[in-house]
Amino acid sequence: MNTDRRITLGHFRAFVAVVECGSFVAAAQRLGRTQSALTHQVRSLEDILGERLLNRSRGHFSGLTAQGMHLLPHAHRVLGSLASACRAVTKPLLSGRIRIGVMDDFRIQGLIELIANFKAIHADAELTTVSDLSAGLEARLLRGEIDIALIKQVVGPEHSPSAEALCIEQLHWVAAEGFDWRGPEQPLSLVVFHHGCVYRKLMLEHLDRLNVNWHIAYAGYSYHNVRTAIQAGLGLGLMPYGQIPVGCDIHHHLVQKFCLPTLGFSELILRMGSHSVSPVVRAFRQEMMKDLSSTC
Known part of the structure; x- marks a missing residue:
C-alpha cells in the first residue's frame, strides 16, 4: 500500500495544530476534538511514515524531531493549497492593477510566495513591486504611484x-x-x-x-x-x-x-494610498496583513 494514500488532511491538521498551539490540549480545543482522538491521529501519522515527528515529555509535546521539522513546511503547503483552492471557488475572481512598495531590506521571498498564491486565484490581477526607503515609499503613496506600502516608522x-x-x-x-x-x-x-x-x-x-x-x-x-x-x-x-x-x-x-x-522603537506598518482603492487592492492588502501578522 502506498504511504501517501494512507495520509489524510486530518493527519496534517492534527500535526500542524499541535506544533502551532504548543500542546495536545490546546490543539484539541482548536480543532474541536478530544485530546485522545487528536493524539491517536498524530500517532497514526507517525506509524504510517515510520518516523517519530514530535518529542514528548511525560506525554506532553516538547518540540519537533528532525523528521518533524522536515515535514512541517510540506504540511503547511498542503493545507495552504487546500485553503487557496476553496477560496478560488467561494470568492469572486478579481482583476486590476496592484502596485506594491516595500522597504529595501524587506525579505522578498515571503512576498513572492504571497503574490504567486494570489495570482493562482486571481489570474487577471496585475501586480508590480518596487523597493525604496520608507520616506521614498511614503512620497510614492502621496503621488499615487503605488497603492500599498510596507514601511517603518519610529516611535519615541x-x-x-x-x-x-x-x-x-x-x-x-x-x-x-x-x-x-x-x-x-x-x-x-x-x-x-x-x-x-x-x-x-x-x-x-x-x-x-x-x-x-x-x-x-x-x-x-x-x-x-x-x-x-x-x-x-x-x-x-x-x-x-x-x-x-x-x-x-x-x-x-x-x-x-x-x-x-x-x-524608542521601530514599527512595521502597512499603508494604503489616499486615492480610490479598488476591490483587488483591498483583497491583496487583506492577504498581506494576514501573512505579515503570522510571521512577525
Whole structure:
C-alpha cells in the first residue's frame, strides 16, 4: 500500500495544530476534538511514515524531531493549497492593477510566495513591486504611484505602539566590541543608512541636540552592508534589536558621563494610498496583513 494514500488532511491538521498551539490540549480545543482522538491521529501519522515527528515529555509535546521539522513546511503547503483552492471557488475572481512598495531590506521571498498564491486565484490581477526607503515609499503613496506600502516608522519612548503596527522592535545604539570615541575633541564616527531612512534621521537629530560633532564613516542601503560596517568598527550605528550584528555591543554611553538617549522603537506598518482603492487592492492588502501578522 502506498504511504501517501494512507495520509489524510486530518493527519496534517492534527500535526500542524499541535506544533502551532504548543500542546495536545490546546490543539484539541482548536480543532474541536478530544485530546485522545487528536493524539491517536498524530500517532497514526507517525506509524504510517515510520518516523517519530514530535518529542514528548511525560506525554506532553516538547518540540519537533528532525523528521518533524522536515515535514512541517510540506504540511503547511498542503493545507495552504487546500485553503487557496476553496477560496478560488467561494470568492469572486478579481482583476486590476496592484502596485506594491516595500522597504529595501524587506525579505522578498515571503512576498513572492504571497503574490504567486494570489495570482493562482486571481489570474487577471496585475501586480508590480518596487523597493525604496520608507520616506521614498511614503512620497510614492502621496503621488499615487503605488497603492500599498510596507514601511517603518519610529516611535519615541514616551509614546505607546500604534494599533496598526504589525511588528515592533526596540532601537539601540550599537558598535563593535572595543569601539572607542575619545570625546568632543574629535568627530564621532557613524555608520548610517542613506538619506530617506528613518533610523538615520533619528540618529542625527539626537546627536545634533547633544551638540556632538560627528562625521559619517559609512552610508549604505542594505542591512547587510550597514551591519558589516558596524562589525568592522567603522563607527556607531542605530539598529533594531533583531538586526544587531554578532560581536557588537549595545551602548548606553560612549565616554564617561556622556549618556546616549533612549531611542524608542521601530514599527512595521502597512499603508494604503489616499486615492480610490479598488476591490483587488483591498483583497491583496487583506492577504498581506494576514501573512505579515503570522510571521512577525
